[in-house]
Amino acid sequence: VDTLSPINIKLNFSQADAGSSGAMLNIDSKNQALMKIPFERQCSKNDTCVAQLTVDLDFLSKTILVTEDNYFNVSVTLANHGDDSYNTTLTMHYPPGLSFSKLEVTKSSRPTLHACYDLEEVLDKTVCGISLPVYRSKSSTTFQSSFRVAKDFEWNDKISLTVTGKSDNSNSSEIDWMTKSIPVQYQIRMALTVNEDTVTYLNFTTDDPAPQNMHVKYKIDNTGFKDFPVNVSILLPTKLEHSFEVINYEVIVQEDKTQCSIQPDLKKHEQSCSPENSCVVIRCDSLILERFSGVELSLVGKVHFKDLRQHAANIAFLKRYTGENGEVKFWSLLKVDYDPKRFVLASHKQEKSNPKNENPQKAGMCKDNDPTIKCTNVRVEFIIPPNKLLIILTGAGLGLLLLIILTVIMWKLGCFKRKTMEYYQEQEDKVSWENGSPANFNPDFSSRMMSISETDKKSDQLPEEKQLLDAEKTNGPLESDIKDSSENVNGSAAESEPQEEEK
16 A cells, blocks of 8 residues: 555536526636645654665575576565655666576565566666555565576676665665675586596416506596686505506606696595505696596506516415415596686585595595596406426326335235245145145146146246357357366267277
């Protein structure tokens, strides 16, 4: 209800039949009267109302997030602590990157109407009329104002927003206003991947103990709409288990977009490297990730097993028959840093700090839900094959020993004794006594035994005669044979002499 404007009362005077009337209306007098009857004003002093407006401004978020199709909300409170306020307005000043969207009442002490309008060719100001024409005394209303955020606008690190409350009957020297600043952040999107042609498995043998190449290819993609600078660092352990070590390591950046060098200070990465492993950090200079593009980084190095052949020669004796193998797993960690005050990564959840002296795998630094870290597992294996020559010699020796043992056992059991006539006689006597009758002389059996004995003797003499014949062929007749032959000759000569005398 409009209680500011007075009530207008308009009276028109006219006379319908002036001839028959005893009174006549003066034609020169006014035939119209206008009266204004004002409403009663509840003013504190001298019937003059003075409004006392106060405004309060509060941001509903900690920062303005610049991203696609995003809105920024502000809470504005307008209160009148004085008399009724006439023609009350609420004016908002904001940077051109914001465009006013709407104003709605969230809390009010009494029903409050409002209407907002933009000014022509003015992009940073919006004026809203509040409960026109009268904003009652002791009224308080909280509004929520929404602004659309332009992603293509060049934003500063911070922006300021000003809200002003004004009325026709407020003290001009006490116009209430409030200004607040808020930081601006760009939302960025980033993806870290490892290429498929990465070499992460290495195999060492005694036949090929030379250092082998390790090649890990990382790719950093900017999938968002905004260019942003990043700092890249790679953590790599150099001293590993089983006397493995990484040597000649370096980072190569695609198209030489930046240069990388070894960082001597490891204090920032102590939580990522266990104390038993000596680690290095290769840090690259800041580079710009352009929107919808990426950059590739290659971590190259040589993995070396110190004195593998000497280690194979010094292994335990029993392991030379079975061989030995071992495996070492280590992580190379890629960390991408950006300015968290200026940029915020989409869907980035802050991870809890890792316990000190835990490797990245145990501490959880290599979890997939942290988009700023990418870990690659490198597996190194060494194989020492069994000693084939030792196995062959051991088998031959054990076989020979077993043969000797079996021969001795068979000899002890009498398997190699010759069965003579006495043996058969003893067996026959034994059988006879078991049958309860004395052994009878069996001439056939005795003759058979004699023939067997003579055959054995002849078989023993035949080799001796054969040896004598072989010796005569080789060395000539033996002295004993010569002596026997000479005696035979002398004997025959002596026999022939008497025969000649008789003749």
